[in-house]
Amino acid sequence: MQSFGYEHPEWLGQAVDLLRTHRPHARPLAGGTDLVNRLRDGTLRPHVVVDLKGIAELRPGITQADGRLWISATTVLADLVADERMRTHFPALVTAAGVVGPVQIRNRATLAGNICNASPAADTAPPLLVYRAQVIARGPAGTRSIPIDAFFLGPGKTTLARDELVTAIELPVRDRPVQAAFGRLTRRRGADLATVSVCVSVDGTGSTRIGYGAVGPRPLLATDDSGVLADPATDPATRTSLLARLARATSPVSDVRASQEYRRSMLLVLSQRVLRAAVIGEGEG
Amino acid sequence: MSRTHLIRLTVNRVPRQVEVTPRHMLLDLLRDDLGLTGTKACCLVGECGACTVSLDGRIVNSCLVLAVEADGAEVTTIEGLATDGHLTRLQQAFLDEGAVQCGYCTPGQVMAARDLLAHNPHPTTAEIREGLAGNLCRCSCYAQIIAAVSAAAAEEEK
Numbered sequence: 192m193q194s195f196g197y198e199h200p201e202w203l204g205q206a207v208d209l210l211r212t213h214r215p216h217a218r219p220l221a222g223g224t225d226l227v228n229r230l231r232d233g234t235l236r237p238h239v240v241v242d243l244k245g246i247a248e249l250r251p252g253i254t255q256a257d258g259r260l261w262i263s264a265t266t267v268l269a270d271l272v273a274d275e276r277m278r279t280h281f282p283a284l285v286t287a288a289g290v291v292g293p294v295q296i297r298n299r300a301t302l303a304g305n306i307c308n309a310s311p312a313a314d315t316a317p318p319l320l321v322y323r324a325q326v327i328a329r330g331p332a333g334t335r336s337i338p339i340d341a342f343f344l345g346p347g348k349t350t351l352a353r354d355e356l357v358t359a360i361e362l363p364v365r366d367r368p369v370q371a372a373f374g375r376l377t378r379r380r381g382a383d384l385a386t387v388s389v390c391v392s393v394d395g396t397g398s399t400r401i402g403y404g405a406v407g408p409r410p411l412l413a414t415d416d417s418g419v420l421a422d423p424a425t426d427p428a429t430r431t432s433l434l435a436r437l438a439r440a441t442s443p444v445s446d447v448r449a450s451q452e453y454r455r456s457m458l459l460v461l462s463q464r465v466l467r468a469a470v471i472g473e474g475e476g
Numbered sequence: 477m478s479r480t481h482l483i484r485l486t487v488n489r490v491p492r493q494v495e496v497t498p499r500h501m502l503l504d505l506l507r508d509d510l511g512l513t514g515t516k517a518c519c520l521v522g523e524c525g526a527c528t529v530s531l532d533g534r535i536v537n538s539c540l541v542l543a544v545e546a547d548g549a550e551v552t553t554i555e556g557l558a559t560d561g562h563l564t565r566l567q568q569a570f571l572d573e574g575a576v577q578c579g580y581c582t583p584g585q586v587m588a589a590r591d592l593l594a595h596n597p598h599p600t601t602a603e604i605r606e607g608l609a610g611n612l613c614r615c616s617c618y619a620q621i622i623a624a625v626s627a628a629a630a631e632e633e634k
């Protein structure tokens with residue numbers, strides 16, 4: 192493997208200084224489940240890797256304050272899945288986090304790393320879009336809060352500057368959790384990346400939000416405020432044509448996992464399935 | 477640029493001190509520096525589970541962990557399971573059920589199964605499949621591996 196330097200800062204300020212000093216040749220390291228593979232295959236060649244796991248302000252943890260759940264950048268998916276508050280308020284995110292890789296991966300992989308890696312197929316992205324997550328980032332100019340829908344730019348690309356890092360992901364907690372479900376299709380059962388993934392939420396006002404994964408250059412969000420999708424009495428033909436119209440926002444491509452045509456058809460099937468699960472409050476698509 | 481780091485860690489209850497470069501993997505440290513070759517190197521991309529070890533009480537793929545990240549950690553490998561030459565019930569169950577063919581995946585399977593049973597002493601078949609989803613067996617002993625884990629769990633009950 193290529194050689195690189197390793198820094199292990201204790202404070203957030205030091206980490207930002209390191210990223211700024213070595214910009215653009217420094218890379219944050221969280222669980223390493225993406226980054227170490229990129230270092231090994233040479234698709235990333237940073238001079239310095241900045242390990243975030245020793246930073247006092249980013250210690251693993253999920254905290255609740257001011258009507259929000261705050262998930263620190265070093266919190267691994269295994270801990271997110273086990274958290275009772277997460278299970279109560281954001282079950283579709285828990286379902287999605289629970290299918291990321293096998294246990295060995297979830298014990299290392301962080302939620303922040305999953306979105307910073309910015310794969311169009313990142314499983315946690317559709318639920319984060321649906322649940323209106325905010326990404327908290329820190330850079331030399333200070334802290335900013337980015338709506339998750341503005342965070343993703345394209346494959347591997349986010350709105351983060353090269354000397355910025357994500358410190359946490361925030362989720363707004365509602366008095367009554369919004370009904371939501373997540374589902375994905377994979378080539379095989381067990382650990383695999385999504386061919387298509389969908390997350391749907393329906394709230395009391397009739398508003399429906401749909402997050403799509405693996406069907407465009409970035410995870411996408413579509414919304415329907417007509418109340419048609421949220422209404423269990425809507426006739427199936429109307430529902431299907433509305434879902435098809437919303438899916439026009441997507442632009443699936445052919446790759447090793449599936450052809451464009453297959454993705455397009457399955458997206459509609461999966462959307463129907465996951466919508467039904469969300470409307471009847473089943474949790475899982 | 478890539479200076480060496482002196483790291484201290486505990487491997488199978490023995491304190492160790494090793495000088496490593498950042499690109500040195502935990503897997504390499506275990507196999508090459510400490511001679512613990514029970515942990516296997518196979519896909520090297522986190523897909524197969526042959527390199528599974530326990531790091532601070534959680535199983536991980538040691539091919540995806542830099543050795544420097546394990547500074548201060550407690551690591552358990554397959555060599556750390558048997559005591560005084562006596563296999564654990566789980567290890568014995570793998571032999572009894574014929575769950576070892578070429579044996580290359582076995583250390584990883586055992587480490588993953590041990591972790592599963594620690595969290596869930598009486599797993600269903602579906603739970604065993606899910607718990608071992610990160611461990612591939614090229615010889616396809618899956619049925620025997622599942623039988624071994626079930627047998628070890630059942631024996632634990634007695």
Ligand SMILES: Cc1cc2nc3c(=O)[nH]c(=O)nc-3n(C[C@H](O)[C@H](O)[C@H](O)COP(=O)(O)OP(=O)(O)OC[C@H]3O[C@@H](n4cnc5c(N)ncnc54)[C@H](O)[C@@H]3O)c2cc1C
Pocket residue numbers: 218219220221222223224225226227243264290291292293296299300301302303304305306307308312313314315351355356357358382383384385521522523
């Ligand atoms: C075998 C295997 C199976 C997998 N299966 C799935 C799957 O089913 N679904 C799925 O979605 N993913 C899957 N993945 C991908 C991966 O596990 C996730 O993307 C993971 O969540 C990344 O988190 P990490 O903490 O390991 O990130 P790292 O690898 O440490 O980092 C990933 C990227 O994000 C950057 N980064 C990390 N943290 C920050 C931060 N706080 N601020 C700024 N930048 C940061 C890094 O510099 C790097 O570019 C799989 C990976 C493997 C190896």
Ligand code: FES
Pocket residue numbers: 516517518519520521522523524525526527528537538539540
């Ligand atoms: S060698 Fe590490 S997972 Fe395959």
Ligand code: FES
Pocket residue numbers: 575576577578579580581582612613614615616617
């Ligand atoms: S026994 Fe040969 S790979 Fe599993």
